[in-house]
Amino acid sequence: MTERTLVLAGGGHAHVEVLRQLAERPLAGWRAVLVTRESHSPYSGMLPGVAAGLYRPDQALIDARALTERAGASLVLDRVEGLDPEAQLVLRADGPPIPYDLLSIDTGATPDVSRVPGAAEHALPLKPIDGLLPRLDALFAEARAGQTVAVVGGGAAGCEMALAMAARLGPRGVRVVLAVGRAGLLPDKPAALRRRVTAEIARRGIALRSGQDVAAVTEAGLRIGDEMAPAEAVLWATGAAAAPWLAHSGLPRDAAGFLLVEPSLRVTGRTNVFAAGDVSSLLPKPLPKSGVVAVRQGPVLARNLRAAAEGRTLEDYVPQRDWLVLLSLGDGRALGTRNGLVFSGRWVWWWKDWLDRRFMARYQGNGR
Ligand SMILES: Cc1cc2nc3c(=O)[nH]c(=O)nc-3n(C[C@H](O)[C@H](O)[C@H](O)COP(=O)(O)OP(=O)(O)OC[C@H]3O[C@@H](n4cnc5c(N)ncnc54)[C@H](O)[C@@H]3O)c2cc1C
Structure with a gap:
């Protein structure tokens, strides 16, 4: 046969x-x-x-x-x-x-870079990964105090990436802006989780820009409505196309x-x-x-x-x-929600870390 x-x-x-x-x-x-x-x-x-x-x-x-x-x-x-x-x-x-x-x-x-002028040329999409990781390394190497990194996208990926940037570059004096547009932060997640993430973003010094969509991306940063939000680097984490x-x-x-x-x-x-x-x-x-x-x-x-x-x-x-949602806060803590309950802390990160490592072990040939 x-x-x-x-x-x-x-x-x-x-x-x-x-x-x-x-x-x-x-x-x-x-x-x-x-x-x-x-x-x-x-x-x-x-x-x-x-x-x-x-x-x-x-x-x-x-x-x-x-x-x-x-x-x-x-x-x-x-x-x-x-x-x-x-x-x-x-x-x-x-x-x-x-x-x-x-x-x-x-x-x-694929990250939707087609609808906003300049996004395809000036923003760094989160996929494909083989393009992302070297460019992130370059960003980390070149970042200087006083510069700004903007993350565009109010979903889980945008929030997690903004918090990760704050953890990685905040101590070096780099500002982080998270632009979430008219849809706002985590629009499809429970209100209690949204409140906790909003509070965490404020506590970490991330500037949250909401209410208006990003109209364009230029070499100088983001144009939001009539205003410019200057940024040396823009990460693109908006909805999937x-x-x-x-x-x-x-x-x-x-x-x-x-x-x-x-x-x-x-x-x-x-x-x-x-x-x-x-x-x-x-x-x-x-x-x-x-x-x-x-x-x-x-x-x-x-x-x-x-x-x-x-x-x-x-x-x-x-x-x-309903399913468990666990968001990394980038600093060894995580926030989670399931069935309307919201929980946070270091233990949530340990739990997420354990689940993620267990998942990876199944496919890296060292687990079942
Ligand atoms: C930074 C970030 C954080 C995220 N965090 C979470 C999270 O915590 N929880 C969650 O549920 N979701 C999260 N998401 C969303 C999640 O990544 C996607 O929903 C998930 O990856 C979808 O899986 P998939 O199998 O459909 O496709 P993908 O994981 O995108 O895999 C697609 C595969 O196909 C390959 N491929 C693509 N196009 C082609 C082509 N034309 N030819 C050949 N190969 C191709 C790619 O190389 C890749 O291997 C996150 C996304 C990002 C970017």
């Missing part, structure tokens, strides 16, 4: 679990190929800790080569640029198309351009294409773009890819009604 091919596009949080399960239990009669643009997949939960200097970068990065080797899969380091669903081909930037019998997409979302290549994928998308998936994580109307994480838009009700969701979808995706390969019935991914 000829071997069939499972292609995993993107080394995101759900696919690392698919590969881990393939390492434990190979899929008979199938070969797996991971095509991803970065040799290391960042674990978002620990990235702000890397920026704060609490972790070394390698502690927050999953080595795609080692993971695929353990799974008996092939690794193609390249950018997916489109699909030919009729011919069942994944089109890539730098090589021949890759044929698939079964395809799964976990390529995440759909990658442009999805528009040429021939797959059904929601109004924002993300792939429509059924509760089984199968792309609507396709029998052999699945998608999970930020790139997907779950029917009937889309979920927030969050690492927690992508992680939770991983085991269901892994089981359903196996079921699809073996011609068995698929199971549904059932989202949790």
